[in-house]
Each structure stands twice: as structure tokens, then as C-alpha cells.
Amino acid sequence: MAAVLEPYIYEGGIHQHTLITELLEDLGGYLIQKVPAATEVTLVMLIPRDDVHLIEELGKKLLGKLERAPLTGTEIAVVSPTLASHHLPHSACDVAEFMRRGGANTNMLGLARGMGRRVSLSDNYERKLINEHDLAVFSFGTFADCIKNKKPKLLEGVTVPKIVAGGPLDVKTEEVAGADLYVGGIGRVAHRLRKPGELSSLDNLLEKVVEIVEKMREDLAKDPLAVLPPRVMKEIHEQIPEIFDVFSPAPVTLQLDGLRVKLPYDEFHERVENLEFDEGVRLSDMASITKSRMKNYILVKIKRESEVGFTA
Amino acid sequence: MEPLETFVVESTIPEEGDAYKSIVADIITELVLGGAIGRIKVRVRPEDSLFMMAIILRGTQPTVKVSDMGSVDVTNHLTKEVTISIEQEKYLPQLLEQLWAKYGRAGVRQPERKTLILTAENLDEEVEFLRNLVVADPQKTLQSRLVEMAIRATPEGFRVRYHSMDNHVFVFAATEDILKKEWIQEAQDIATELQEDE
Numbered sequence: 213m214a215a216v217l218e219p220y221i222y223e224g225g226i227h228q229h230t231l232i233t234e235l236l237e238d239l240g241g242y243l244i245q246k247v248p249a250a251t252e253v254t255l256v257m258l259i260p261r262d263d264v265h266l267i268e269e270l271g272k273k274l275l276g277k278l279e280r281a282p283l284t285g286t287e288i289a290v291v292s293p294t295l296a297s298h299h300l301p302h303s304a305c306d307v308a309e310f311m312r313r314g315g316a317n318t319n320m321l322g323l324a325r326g327m328g329r330r331v332s333l334s335d336n337y338e339r340k341l342i343n344e345h346d347l348a349v350f351s352f353g354t355f356a357d358c359i360k361n362k363k364p365k366l367l368e369g370v371t372v373p374k375i376v377a378g379g380p381l382d383v384k385t386e387e388v389a390g391a392d393l394y395v396g397g398i399g400r401v402a403h404r405l406r407k408p409g410e411l412s413s414l415d416n417l418l419e420k421v422v423e424i425v426e427k428m429r430e431d432l433a434k435d436p437l438a439v440l441p442p443r444v445m446k447e448i449h450e451q452i453p454e455i456f457d458v459f460s461p462a463p464v465t466l467q468l469d470g471l472r473v474k475l476p477y478d479e480f481h482e483r484v485e486n487l488e489f490d491e492g493v494r495l496s497d498m499a500s501i502t503k504s505r506m507k508n509y510i511l512v513k514i515k516r517e518s519e520v521g522f523t524a
Numbered sequence: 525m526e527p528l529e530t531f532v533v534e535s536t537i538p539e540e541g542d543a544y545k546s547i548v549a550d551i552i553t554e555l556v557l558g559g560a561i562g563r564i565k566v567r568v569r570p571e572d573s574l575f576m577m578a579i580i581l582r583g584t585q586p587t588v589k590v591s592d593m594g595s596v597d598v599t600n601h602l603t604k605e606v607t608i609s610i611e612q613e614k615y616l617p618q619l620l621e622q623l624w625a626k627y628g629r630a631g632v633r634q635p636e637r638k639t640l641i642l643t644a645e646n647l648d649e650e651v652e653f654l655r656n657l658v659v660a661d662p663q664k665t666l667q668s669r670l671v672e673m674a675i676r677a678t679p680e681g682f683r684v685r686y687h688s689m690d691n692h693v694f695v696f697a698a699t700e701d702i703l704k705k706e707w708i709q710e711a712q713d714i715a716t717e718l719q720e721d722e
Contacts, residue, residue: 298680328681328700329573353679354543355570357536379543399543402550402676 217241217258217442219284219315220267224276226253235270239263242442244284245317245462256284256315258442281315282422285441285466288316289345293326293352293366303398304351306405307377310414311349314422317465319345319506329362339369341505346468347373347424349417350391354379354399364389373424377417393420428468438498438520439489441466444512447487447495448473452480470499470513477503477510484510489524498524525562525582528552530721533566544568551676555669560585560662562692563718566677567710573700574707575678578715579670581692585662588615591655594638598647606650608640615659622657670694686711693719 222232226248233243236257245256259267264278271278288311292304300322308318321342325333342348348370352359359378367374367390376391379399388394397413398405405414445464448455455463458474465472473484481503485496495501495512498520504511517523533548535541548566552558562582568575590596594610610616623632623640633641644650667689674687674696682698686708689695697703697711 294680296680297676328679328683329570331681331700354540354547355535355537355568355679356540357570380537380540400547402547402554 216261217440218261218264219281220257220259220264220278221281221284221315222255222257222267222271222276222278224253224271224274226251228274229253229255229276231274232267232270232276235267239266241267242446244442244445244466247461256281258284281313283311283418283425284315285468286316286346286425287344287465287467287472288318288421289321289342289348289372290318291321291323291326291342291348291350291366293323293332293363295322296327298327298400299351299353302401302404303377306410306414307349307351307398307417310418311421314418317462323366326366329358332362332366334366334369336369337505342370343372344472344504344506344511345372346428347375347421349375349377349421351398352376352378356380356383359383359394360387364391367391373428375417375421375424393424395420425468432468435516435518436523437469437514438517438522439495439514439524441469441471441514443489443524444471444487444495444499444514447489448484451487452483454480470511472504472506473510473512474507475510476508478508481510484512491522491524493522493524525580527559527582528561528564530563530565530718532564533568535568536571540570541568548677551673555673555676557666557669557673560666563721565714565718567714568679570679572707573682575682575698576707576711576714577674577677577694577696578711578718579694579696580715580718581666581694583692585666587658588660588662589655590619590657590659593619593659596651596654598651599641601647604643604645604647606642606644606647606654608642608654610638610640613638619657619659622659674698 232255236243239260241257241259243255243257247254268278290304290308292299308320311318323334323338352363360383373392374390375393376388377395377398381396383394383396385391385394395417398417405411445466448464455475460474463474481501485501487495499512499514502511533541533545535544560581561579563580566577593612593615594608596606596608599605599607627642631642678698682700684700684703685698686703687696693715695711695715697708
């Protein structure tokens, strides 16, 4: 049985930060993402629960900060009705930023025809793309009437948990058909969210999203995945070195039940399918590997233990 | 009329009107329209997919001449030099553009940021011409900024629009369905109401 892994974000100086990554490797943890920015570095990692204090102590010595990031290893779609200045960048991008602070990888998605009330539509391709994520946060507007009566049709066909963010505070989740959660106080604005009330709404949203993700993790634990996504990521790093030539900030993006490998499908899918594990199994035995609807990437969805019959 | 002496945003649910007011206020700030608008009233009825706006402008803004932004003097009668000393830099790029077009780049010397030196044959005539040269016309850009504001303030998707600009009264209505006559009338009535406030 593998150790229980806890998600953390480390923020500190770039000087000697490799000590942390080395220790993490020794402990059997996983480095999920490393974002260097001038003299600072942000490390997103999974640490074995019993050894968190070791990293924390070392981090303190290096004058860095270690914080729990409960959304680590999730990929969240932040959906805005259109790409027009009415809906972007404000509020939707702030929502995405708060999700990233929680450790998630986010993708912004602007629908092609999501504007308006009667005329708003979502496309089959868009719905499928949203369904590739762990969950979707929809950023809606100011008017309760639109959120209750008109916009829910954009949620139809989306099978992942759907969280709706909107302006009015008195709308209840049940009133938004199809939504798993409604969070108010984050409506359309034309400025960056930085007032105390706005920021606390975003904190509230993050808190609620974390609750949903925790619940999804619990459900997953009942019938666990055949292999942990971070372990697959590690094998990709070792067996497909071309991944280091990818310029995307997260060349391998973890999801709760899979991962997105940002390599061209046609060229690399066979190598991903044939990833070998120490137990003598291949990735294709434990996961379905398909072409992602995002660019030409590879989408890996790991099967459950009950389906495969073993765990690696 | 004071700038923004009336600024009302009405909606079916009053709190939503307040939230929308902050959007409109942000847009007014972004487009620097605060000084130009005297009164503004917006009415939004989401259940009808209707957005209406009436604006009363604060009189016409005068054109900006060179004499408004600095002084023009003859500084050297022998070499026939005219010097423009700039006090307000805001419209300097527009002024330079016009001068370059007339005298050529080499003909306009700018020894430092706020001083322009030209040479001319007929000094008095040239000075008089320069003083009255129109550099910018805020009124011209105002109208395009007003339209831009209306489009930004309307909920995205309300693409059936009506607008009218009559002197200093701007009336705007937008919906996603067929625009009814009574809605346009209602928007006009809001404008009339605003004018009567005096």
C-alpha cells in the first residue's frame, strides 16, 4: 500500500531549492510542477503524510514557505460565456487565479456562442472539452433571472461537477438547474477583484471547490485507481525524455483520475501506451489513452481497480 | 450642470441595479467620460432582455487651439524664428504631427520637450496662424467614445440596438429580440425626464 500523499506548495528563493526536490525524491514524494520566476521558485508537490515535517523544517531553513494546497493534482476548467470584454478578463480570470493558488491547474474556456439569454448555446465540442477536466467553474453575470432561467442550458451535457459563480447572493443552488453548487458575490465586474468583499467571495468559492474535490477524492478512494496519476507522470519523465522539450508550464497535467500529456498524439501515443511499470504491466493495461480535444494532446484516463483487477 | 450630477441604474431587483452601476461606473472611468456626462440613467430589465440608457451631455467641449496649450512668439527677427512654448503637453503629439505635415520634419526644431522652433517668411501672419491652429477636437472623439461605452455597458448578446444622438442627448436601447417601438419610446422618455430635472 502506497503512503498517503499530501498536496503542498512551497514558495521560496531559487537558491538551494534543489535540496527540497532531492529530499522529496528521497522521501518518495512527487514534484508536480516547478515554476521559477527570477529569483523565486514555486514548487507544487505531493509529500508522504508522515514526512511533511521534514520538508517543512528544510523549507524554514531556506527561508521559504510551505502551504497546504488542497487542489493539487486537479485540472479545472473556468468557463466564461464568451471571450468578449464583457466577460473577460475580470472575475473569470480572478476565479482561475484563486483556483491556482489552491494548487489546481486551470484552463480558461470562452464559449463561442454563450452570450445573451435566449440565444446562448454551447457546442458539442465545447462540452466534450469541458468534460475532459475534473470540474468546471462557470462564471456568470449579475442578474438572478439569467442565472436561474436562461444560463443553465450552458450546463447541459457537462458531466463533471459544475460550479456556478454569479453576482446575486440570494440565489440557491437548487434554483440553478444542473449546477452542483452556486456561489454568489462573483458577478460581472469591469475591474480587478481586490475589494475586501470581493476577495472574501473568492475565498469562499475556493473553500467550496475544495470541499467538492475532497468529496471526489473520497469517492475515488472507495474504488481506487489502478495506478496513481503522479506515478504515471514520473514514468513519463523517465521513459519519454521529449517531455522536457515541451514549453507549456505544465507539460504533464495531473487530474484526479488521469493526466493530460502535452505531446502530439499521433507521434507519441504508442510510447505512452507502452509505458512500462516495475510490476511488469503497461499503461494501456490500466488506462484508456485517447486524443485530447485540447490541441493535439494525449489524454490518459486511468481505470479503477475493480475494472483492472490489480493496482500497480 | 455638474459632472455626473445624476447617475442612476435601475433594475427589476434593486441590488442588481447597484451591482450594474459599478460596471457602468468602471466603464465611464475607463473611457474618461466622467467630465463629459452630466446626467445618466440606465434601466435594465433582464426578464425582457432589455437594456436602455439615456445620457445628457454637459454642453459642447471647445476645440483646443495652440494658444490654449502654450504661447507663440517671435524670438528672433533676424533669423525669422517663431517659438512655441508648450505649457500643456497633453496634445503635443497631435500638434507635432500637424506641424511636421506643414513644415516637414527638418523644419520643426525641438531643442527640448516643451519648446518648438520654426522659421517663417512672414512672421506676423505665421504667428497669427499658429495661435489659431486647431490641435484637437474633443467633441469628435466624444461621440465614438459614447458609442463604445454603450456597447461595453450592454450585456453581451443584446445585439439588436437603437441609438440616437441629438445635440447633447444620447439615447440607447438594446435587446436580443426584436426591438419594440414602446421600448424605444421608453428610452426617449427617460431622456426627456432627465432633461426636465433642471
